[in-house]
Each structure stands twice: as C-alpha cells, then as structure tokens.
Amino acid sequence: MLTEKLFGMISLGCDKNRVDTEKLLGLLKERGCTLTDDLSKAQIVIVNTCAFLLSSRAEAIETVLECADYKRGNLEKIVVTGCLPQKFIGELFSPLQEADVFLGISDYDRIFEALELAYATGRRVDFVGKGQDQYRSSRILTTDEHYAYLKIADGCYNHCTYCLIPKIRGKYRSYPMEALLKEAEELGEIAELIVVAQDTTRYGEDLYGENKLVELLQKLSALENIQTIRLLYCYPEVITDALIDEIARNAKILKYLDIPLQHSENRVLKLMNRKGTRESYLALLEKLRARIPEIAIRSTFISGFPTETEEDFEQMKAFLEEAQLFNCGFFAYSREPDTGAYKMKPQVHHATKKRRVKALYAVQEKISRKRLLGLVGKQIEVLCDGIDYEKNCFVGRAYFNAPDIDGKVYFNAREAVQGERYPVWVERADSYDLYGKTEDYLE
Numbered sequence: 001m002l003t004e005k006l007f008g009m010i011s012l013g014c015d016k017n018r019v020d021t022e023k024l025l026g027l028l029k030e031r032g033c034t035l036t037d038d039l040s041k042a043q044i045v046i047v048n049t050c051a052f053l054l055s056s057r058a059e060a061i062e063t064v065l066e067c068a069d070y071k072r073g074n075l076e077k078i079v080v081t082g083c084l085p086q087k088f089i090g091e092l093f094s095p096l097q098e099a100d101v102f103l104g105i106s107d108y109d110r111i112f113e114a115l116e117l118a119y120a121t122g123r124r125v126d127f128v129g130k131g132q133d134q135y136r137s138s139r140i141l142t143t144d145e146h147y148a149y150l151k152i153a154d155g156c157y158n159h160c161t162y163c164l165i166p167k168i169r170g171k172y173r174s175y176p177m178e179a180l181l182k183e184a185e186e187l188g189e190i191a192e193l194i195v196v197a198q199d200t201t202r203y204g205e206d207l208y209g210e211n212k213l214v215e216l217l218q219k220l221s222a223l224e225n226i227q228t229i230r231l232l233y234c235y236p237e238v239i240t241d242a243l244i245d246e247i248a249r250n251a252k253i254l255k256y257l258d259i260p261l262q263h264s265e266n267r268v269l270k271l272m273n274r275k276g277t278r279e280s281y282l283a284l285l286e287k288l289r290a291r292i293p294e295i296a297i298r299s300t301f302i303s304g305f306p307t308e309t310e311e312d313f314e315q316m317k318a319f320l321e322e323a324q325l326f327n328c329g330f331f332a333y334s335r336e337p338d339t340g341a342y343k344m345k346p347q348v349h350h351a352t353k354k355r356r357v358k359a360l361y362a363v364q365e366k367i368s369r370k371r372l373l374g375l376v377g378k379q380i381e382v383l384c385d386g387i388d389y390e391k392n393c394f395v396g397r398a399y400f401n402a403p404d405i406d407g408k409v410y411f412n413a414r415e416a417v418q419g420e421r422y423p424v425w426v427e428r429a430d431s432y433d434l435y436g437k438t439e440d441y442l443e
C-alpha cells in the first residue's frame with residue numbers, strides 16, 4: 001500500500017516550482033500519505049526539478065544522484081518530476097538509472113498509478129506528458145506559514161530568445177479566478193501573499209480574452225485573511241495605467257514591483273525578443289514614481305548575451321545609475337540549447353560575462369547602500385519573519401524586501417511574533433540589510 005509508505009520531498013528552482021511542490025504535497029496528504037522531512041527515513045523521495053538553466057539541470061541531476069545513496073537504507077523509489085523530465089526525458093531516461101519514476105508538469109495526479117506500476121514491475125516508469133493539465137488548490141505550505149506564493153498562471157508566450165520556459169511549460173495558461181480566490185482563502189491567515197507566474201501581468205488574456213490582473217488583485221484584497229499582496233514577475237510592457245492606479249490606491253498591495261528588464265540596450269533587447277527599449281523602460285519608471293512616490297522597484301538583468309559589446313555593458317552600468325532601482329539581480333547569460341539565442345554569434349566569453357556581472361553588482365551595491373543609509377534614523381514597518389539565531393535578534397522584511405531575493409531587516413525588540421508587523425527605528429545599514437530596534441527595546 002502506497003499510503004503506508006513514508007514520502008520525502010525536495011523542491012528545486014523558483015517559487016513557481018515551489019507552489020507545484022506544495023500542491024503535490026497537498027495531493028499526497030489528501031490520499032492519506034505520511035510525509036517526512038528526514039530523507040534518510042523516507043521510502044519514496046520526490047525530487048521536483050528545475051531545468052531553466054544548464055546549472056539548474058546539473059543541480060537537479062546531482063540531487064537525484066545524492067538521493068540514490070539513501071537506497072542503501074530505507075529508500076525504495078525516487079520520483080523525478082517537474083521541468084527536467086518534462087523537457088529532457090529523452091536524454092535522461094537511460095542515463096539516470098537511479099530514478100524509478102518520471103513525471104512531467106501535468107502528470108502529478110498520476111503519481112500513484114506510476115508508483116504502483118514501478119513497484120509491481122520493478123521497472124522504471126515514464127509518465128511524462130501522459131496526464132492532463134489540472135489545477136489543484138489544496139496545498140501544504142513550505143514557506144513559514146505567515147506568507148505564501150500564489151501562482152496565477154503557468155507557461156509563457158513571450159518567447160524571449162534566451163529562455164527555455166515556453167518550451168518546457170508551454171503556452172501561457174491562466175488559472176480560473178474563482179479557483180485562485182478559493183486557494184488564497186484556504187491558505188488561512190496570510191500576512192503577505194506573493195502573486196507569481198512566469199509573466200504575472202498577462203493574467204486572464206488567454207482565459208477571458210482580456211487582461212484581468214487588476215480584477216484579480218481587487219478580489220484577492222477583498223479576502224479578509226489576506227493582509228498584504230506583493231507582485232513579482234511583471235513584464236514591463238504590460239504594466240498598464242490601470243494596474244499602476246490599482247497599486248497606488250489599494251492599501252493591501254505593497255508599493256513594490258518586480259519588473260525583470262533583462263537589458264538596457266535596444267539592439268540587445270531586440271535580439272532578446274523583448275518588446276521594450278531603454279527609453280520605454282525609463283519612461284515607465286518615471287511614470288511609476290510619479291504616481292507612487294514610495295514605490296520600490298526590483299529588476300533582473302542578463303549580462304553577456306550574444307553580441308553584447310563592452311560599450312553595451314558600459315551603457316548598462318549608466319542605465320543602472322539613471323534608473324536608481326531599489327534592488328537588482330544580475331545573471332550571466334546561459335547558452336541554452338533549443339533557444340533562439342543559442343546560435344547567435346559571437347557568444348561572449350565566460351570570463352567576460354563573470355566580470356561584467358560582478359561590475360554590475362558593484363554599481364547596484366552603491367545605489368542600494370546609499371538608499372538604505374538614507375533610512376537610518378527613520379522608523380519603518382517590518383513584518384517579523386522570526387528569529388535569526390546567528391545574529392541573535394529578530395529578522396523581518398519591510399515592504400521593499402521580498403523573501404529570499406532582497407535584503408532583510410534585523411531588529412531587537414522586547415518581544416516580536418512571526419507574522420506580526422512592528423515599527424522599527426533604523427540604526428544602521430549596510431549594502432542590502434538594515435539594523436534597528438523597536439521603541440520599547442531597552443539596551
């Protein structure tokens with residue numbers, strides 16, 4: 001009986017994948033399975049993989065191989081799910097002997113059938129692409145319980161030339177609004193709901209024939225159990241005036257926006273198949289700041305895209321100075337087979353990419369430090385995430401800090417509870433983090 005087995009789970013990759021993992025855990029729990037955090041005790045381990053980049057595929061394979069060591073103990077079967085088998089099953093099936101079951105991104109519901117077959121036959125089972133794309137709402141959170149991600153769509157149809165996602169996850173598919181509202185309601189009391197998708201801003205276009213993100217945000221913010229909402233992965237060209245107005249007027253939406261810009265130079269943006277330009281990006285930032293003066297804008301950039309010159313790179317640094325973004329992630333371009341950019345020439349040397357990424361971080365670090373130093377002596381509201389045992393104080397986040405990707409606020413207080421908000425006096429700042437105390441804290 002599969003329900004008598006102990007299941008372990010490893011989730012790799014992004015927060016969208018994390019939501020898939022949480023739904024798979026929800027499915028296991030619904031069927032009465034027992035879950036364990038201790039992989040050495042698990043009889044079945046599921047590895048939910050990412051395959052976005054070469055490095056993520058390597059990490060996924062390494063993780064499966066590491067899990068195989070547990071087969072000397074209690075482990076009986078390894079299930080490999082998610083993006084890696086979805087895209088690369090042909091290449092994995094023979095060499096990855098340690099895996100017993102492969103499931104694609106639409107095959108989670110067939111996990112029991114696949115495992116039963118694997119146990120009954122002793123053979124490896126490939127169920128990739130044999131299931132139906134099904135929306136599930138029940139989840140087991142893997143984040144601290146005061147915040148949660150809400151994935152509102154899967155897939156993408158932007159077809160940026162460096163990106164494998166549309167080939168792995170398929171075309172953009174919005175989840176029905178009613179189902180998302182139910183899912184959000186069932187999460188219980190949530191201090192911060194983080195709305196995600198490959199491209200959050202396209203919500204509804206495929207399903208309803210028109211953009212429905214604003215309506216979804218209005219309905220989500222009407223839910224009593226949701227205290228605040230954070231938006232990630234907003235495609236710049238789809239940030240409409242209606243969306244900006246909603247962020248400005250809706251008290252529950254944090255004045256924070258993640259807008260992956262990817263590059264600043266028009267020639268490179270065009271090769272990337274991005275629709276914006278340096279000018280349109282700067283105009284968007286200006287518009288956002290005019291309407292929402294306190295808005296914190298985060299972005300991500302790729303450096304070393306094929307054909308990127310030293311001049312492009314210098315211009316990107318100048319763009320960062322001009323844009324004065326709150327926080328940025330910089331990534332060296334990864335040459336992915338089966339993408340448009342794979343064959344573009346010339347490719348940029350690995351060492352050059354590394355150098356440029358490092359230099360871009362250095363520019364942004366100065367911008368970030370200056371901005372954070374400007375907060376010293378001021379009081380800010382901080383959502384307590386818990387205790388940092390290394391620093392021996394509480395740790396939390398202001399509205400300009402998304403979990404895992406931005407900085408943190410470390411603070412002393414007589415008492416602070418996870419999931420509650422506190423006014424914190426900022427005493428000190430470094431490049432990415434703030435340090436302070438609550439009013440009632442006595443040294």
Ligand code: SF4
Pocket residue numbers: 156157158159160163164165166198199235
């Ligand atoms: S918007 Fe571009 S980078 Fe983002 S998932 Fe879609 S194709 Fe990939």
